Amino acid sequence: MATKEEVRDVIIIGSGPAGLTAAIYAARANLKPLVIEGGGSAPGGNLPGGQLMLTTEVENYPGFVQGIMGPDMMKIFRDQAARFGTEYTTAEVTKVDFSIRPFKIWIGDDVHLARSVIISTGAKSLMLNLPREDRLLGHGLSTCATCDGFFFTGQEVAVVGGGDSAMEEALFLTKFARQVTMIHRRDAFRASKIMQQRVLRHPKIRVLWNSQVTELVGESQLEAVKLHNKESNRDSVMKVGGLFYAIGHVPNTSLFKGQLEMDPAGYLVTGQGARTNVEGVFAAGDVQDHVYRQAVTAAGSGCMAAIDAERWLESQPTESVIAGTPTNW
Numbered sequence: 191m192a193t194k195e196e197v198r199d200v201i202i203i204g205s206g207p208a209g210l211t212a213a214i215y216a217a218r219a220n221l222k223p224l225v226i227e228g229g230g231s232a233p234g235g236n237l238p239g240g241q242l243m244l245t246t247e248v249e250n251y252p253g254f255v256q257g258i259m260g261p262d263m264m265k266i267f268r269d270q271a272a273r274f275g276t277e278y279t280t281a282e283v284t285k286v287d288f289s290i291r292p293f294k295i296w297i298g299d300d301v302h303l304a305r306s307v308i309i310s311t312g313a314k315s316l317m318l319n320l321p322r323e324d325r326l327l328g329h330g331l332s333t334c335a336t337c338d339g340f341f342f343t344g345q346e347v348a349v350v351g352g353g354d355s356a357m358e359e360a361l362f363l364t365k366f367a368r369q370v371t372m373i374h375r376r377d378a379f380r381a382s383k384i385m386q387q388r389v390l391r392h393p394k395i396r397v398l399w400n401s402q403v404t405e406l407v408g409e410s411q412l413e414a415v416k417l418h419n420k421e422s423n424r425d426s427v428m429k430v431g432g433l434f435y436a437i438g439h440v441p442n443t444s445l446f447k448g449q450l451e452m453d454p455a456g457y458l459v460t461g462q463g464a465r466t467n468v469e470g471v472f473a474a475g476d477v478q479d480h481v482y483r484q485a486v487t488a489a490g491s492g493c494m495a496a497i498d499a500e501r502w503l504e505s506q507p508t509e510s511v512i513a514g515t516p517t518n519w
């Protein structure tokens with residue numbers, strides 16, 4: 191095991207819009223942040239750049255009049271943070287200890303020490319795990335109607351899921367699509383009654399009950415889906431311009447279990463800005479937000495986390511190797 195001698199002012203875990211915005215602000219505040227950006231292409235690893243690396247065109251981020259490809263946008267964020275002195279490590283964090291300061295962050299056998307930590311490890315959309323999902327994501331397959339709905343103007347689209355997210359996505363898509371088909375694996379939605387009513391009464395929405403997507407059809411662009419109806423035991427093919435998965439998300443918080451307060455779904459709980467329940471540990475982006483999930487809101491909360499971290503560090507004695515005390519806000 192190799193413990194780094196340097197105690198960093200800030201270590202940022204995760205490199206989506208939240209982490210990289212936090213890095214821009216922390217670097218410009220002279221905190222020399224280290225961003226542990228994820229494990230590159232390692233199997234099961236977190237993707238440096240986060241979920242935007244899996245999208246194509248981003249048209250709703252202010253400042254990009256013509257839109258920008260998700261990966262290009264993340265490269266700009268990364269370069270901007272590097273310009274002010276941010277350092278990067280392309281690796282997965284394997285363990286953390288926030289019970290004592292300086293905080294300890296492990297990458298394999300290497301231990302990094304930090305006075306403060308910003309967590310921006312994001313969340314993952316649940317997938318059906320069908321063949322060709324990776325290839326078709328951003329090419330007809332999407333996990334975010336708010337982000338991609340506009341691209342399907344005048345087309346037929348389908349939404350998979352029966353929870354509140356699926357209802358919201360379907361209703362949002364009616365603004366653009368000619369018809370929205372909801373594909374649900376059971377004969378009843380689990381969404382709130384009011385959302386169900388809005389969906390079921392909407393003239394542009396129809397529901398395929400007891401149905402599951404069994405195959406995505408299309409090589410470089412989604413063209414259709416194969417369906418299996420569990421009740422009739424029949425298979426069918428439905429042509430669609432777009433397919434939206436809305437079957438839930440999981441926050442990337444398994445590293446922090448038992449150390450940071452989480453809600454029942456595993457999202458980090460923040461209060462008073464970006465503070466977690468451990469003093470000196472902050473959280474930003476989708477890891478603490480299951481409501482908005484947008485690049486711009488993630489970036490905004492990354493900015494908040496960096497400002498909160500800077501102010502908190504300023505309030506600390508310089509050599510503060512003291513027990514990390516949980517705090518109530």
Ligand code: NAP
Nearest residue numbers: 318351352353354355356358375376379380436437438439
């Ligand atoms: P969710 O409530 O867990 O619903 C997921 C849906 O996807 C369920 O209908 C589930 O089917 C279906 N599903 C899961 N895995 C599937 C699979 N492999 N194949 C086919 N279908 C699958 O998730 P969510 O809708 O994202 O909502 C998460 C939480 O946020 C909920 O508490 C929700 O109320 C809340 N939320 C609230 C709002 C709002 O109030 N405006 C908006 C969005 C979300 P089954 O029903 O058969 O399990």
